Amino acid sequence: MKVDVLLGLQWGDEGKGKIVDVLTPEYNVISRFQGGANAGHTLEFNNSKHVLHLIPSGIFHENTINLIGNGVVLDPAIFKQEIDDLKKFNFDATQRLSIAKKANLIIPTHKILDAAKEQAKGKDKIGSTLKGIGPAYTDKVSRNALRIGDILESNFMEKYEKLKNIHLNTLTLYDFDFDITELEAKFFEGIELIKTFNLIDIEHTVNNYLKDKKTKILAEGAQGTMLDIDFGSYPFVTSSNTVCAGACTGMGIAPSKIGEVKGIFKAYCTRVGSGPFPTELFDADGQKLRDVGHEYGSTTGRPRRCGWLDLVALKYSVMINGVTELIMTKADVLDSFETIKVAVAYKIDGKQVDFFPYDICGSVEPIYKEFKGWNCDLTKMKSENELPAELLEYIAYIEKETEVPVKIVSVGPDREATIIR
Numbered sequence: 224m225k226v227d228v229l230l231g232l233q234w235g236d237e238g239k240g241k242i243v244d245v246l247t248p249e250y251n252v253i254s255r256f257q258g259g260a261n262a263g264h265t266l267e268f269n270n271s272k273h274v275l276h277l278i279p280s281g282i283f284h285e286n287t288i289n290l291i292g293n294g295v296v297l298d299p300a301i302f303k304q305e306i307d308d309l310k311k312f313n314f315d316a317t318q319r320l321s322i323a324k325k326a327n328l329i330i331p332t333h334k335i336l337d338a339a340k341e342q343a344k345g346k347d348k349i350g351s352t353l354k355g356i357g358p359a360y361t362d363k364v365s366r367n368a369l370r371i372g373d374i375l376e377s378n379f380m381e382k383y384e385k386l387k388n389i390h391l392n393t394l395t396l397y398d399f400d401f402d403i404t405e406l407e408a409k410f411f412e413g414i415e416l417i418k419t420f421n422l423i424d425i426e427h428t429v430n431n432y433l434k435d436k437k438t439k440i441l442a443e444g445a446q447g448t449m450l451d452i453d454f455g456s457y458p459f460v461t462s463s464n465t466v467c468a469g470a471c472t473g474m475g476i477a478p479s480k481i482g483e484v485k486g487i488f489k490a491y492c493t494r495v496g497s498g499p500f501p502t503e504l505f506d507a508d509g510q511k512l513r514d515v516g517h518e519y520g521s522t523t524g525r526p527r528r529c530g531w532l533d534l535v536a537l538k539y540s541v542m543i544n545g546v547t548e549l550i551m552t553k554a555d556v557l558d559s560f561e562t563i564k565v566a567v568a569y570k571i572d573g574k575q576v577d578f579f580p581y582d583i584c585g586s587v588e589p590i591y592k593e594f595k596g597w598n599c600d601l602t603k604m605k606s607e608n609e610l611p612a613e614l615l616e617y618i619a620y621i622e623k624e625t626e627v628p629v630k631i632v633s634v635g636p637d638r639e640a641t642i643i644r
């Protein structure tokens with residue numbers, strides 16, 4: 224068996240949570256491999272809506288094992304909040320969820336540092352979710368971090384105080400007021416809760432599953448390829464490798480063990496936070512996408528920036544991830560558009576550019592191809608043969624350009640509003 228990977232091909236919020244939940248019955252294990260509570264993955268079923276930040280989106284399925292990989296940066300306070308929220312649903316998450324001992328901890332001062340650094344950046348701010356992601360990965364790479372495994376050691380408090388003091392020292396460089404008391408209380412409550420979970424060496428766990436040839440594993444990406452620390456629109460990115468390679472380092476599996484790579488994209492584009500976005504719309508169409516698509520951040524509630532599908536960026540993401548199957552979400556949001564546009568190239572300094580360039584921070588003008596809208600309600604459709612010809616033409620064009628088949632079309636937020644092709 225190999226590990227299939229599902230990941231975002233745009234700037235996040237492509238609908239990963241929904242689709243992982245839909246696909247979970249095909250898998251025995253769902254594993255997060257990077258990011259932290261900057262993620263907000265929405266699942267809707269049985270008239271209820273759930274937003275998960277750290278917990279994998281397979282958690283609602285009884286027989287599924289959920290893993291938090293070593294590549295994740297875990298905030299114990301948010302983790303406890305999520306587990307408490309799940310208690311309402313009458314199942315014991317400790318039986319369904321295991322956490323990698325090598326995952327890194329987000330401590331209260333990481334979040335304070337995140338906020339202080341963003342404030343100091345002024346108009347150049349990244350638009351971070353302020354969950355402490357950047358500072359936590361900084362400590363990981365600079366070899367100062369605390370890991371989940373450390374909470375079991377007798378010198379954990381000593382290590383915690385040492386790291387906290389490094390952060391407090393750094394904070395004296397910023398003009399930033401903060402109060403750590405409540406944050407710390409919630410952090411330590413979270414730490415106690417984490418101790419009740421199965422803490423694992425995920426690299427052994429996952430490779431043993433791979434050997435038994437019966438266990439099917441799906442790795443659940445967070446954020447999106449255009450937010451990747453290496454390949455995204457740097458510096459307006461997150462601090463982890465959101466691309467397929469991140470699943471290898473974030474769970475301890477070899478590249479040869481990757482199976483299908485399921486790349487998910489919206490039928491248009493959104494972005495939350497700062498940074499370049501070539502197809503962004505500032506007109507009535509942009510507002511309509513936001514209104515119809517309810518484009519407000521699942522983690523921060525911020526309005527998402529909206530624009531047309533960017534095929535230049537999408538092709539780049541398909542290449543970087545080795546995508547083998549595409550999943551298109553939110554097709555229904557385009558139901559009432561007369562004309563739908565897709566960026567097929569960029570114009571930069573008067574020259575046409577067909578590939579994703581080093582830098583899109585300057586003036587990038589999209590060159591659009593227009594498609595006729597389908598002008599009908601997709602949300603009740605259940606099968607491929609109900610789909611309108613105009614939508615099929617739109618999909619066929621994307622498949623031709625990316626050279627990857629679109630295997631799933633999502634036509635609404637609910638689990639049921641999913642067409643498998």
Ligand code: GDP
Nearest residue numbers: 236237238239240264265521553633634635636
């Ligand atoms: P994720 O971070 O990739 O899991 O995506 P989010 O949950 O942050 O954002 C996706 C939003 O779109 C959520 O509110 C979903 O409920 C919703 N959604 C997912 N798929 C569809 C779809 O096909 N149509 C519509 N209208 N909404 C969808």
Ligand code: IMO
Nearest residue numbers: 235236261262263350351352445446461495496
């Ligand atoms: P999911 O998994 C959309 C964005 C932030 C900001 C930048 C850096 O729900 O798709 P960070 O908090 O990591 O320092 O923020 O990345 N960002 C996301 N945008 N969806 C996400 O996750 C995101 N996680 C981070 O808005 O621009």
Ligand code: MG
Nearest residue numbers: 236263264521
């Ligand atoms: Mg999201």
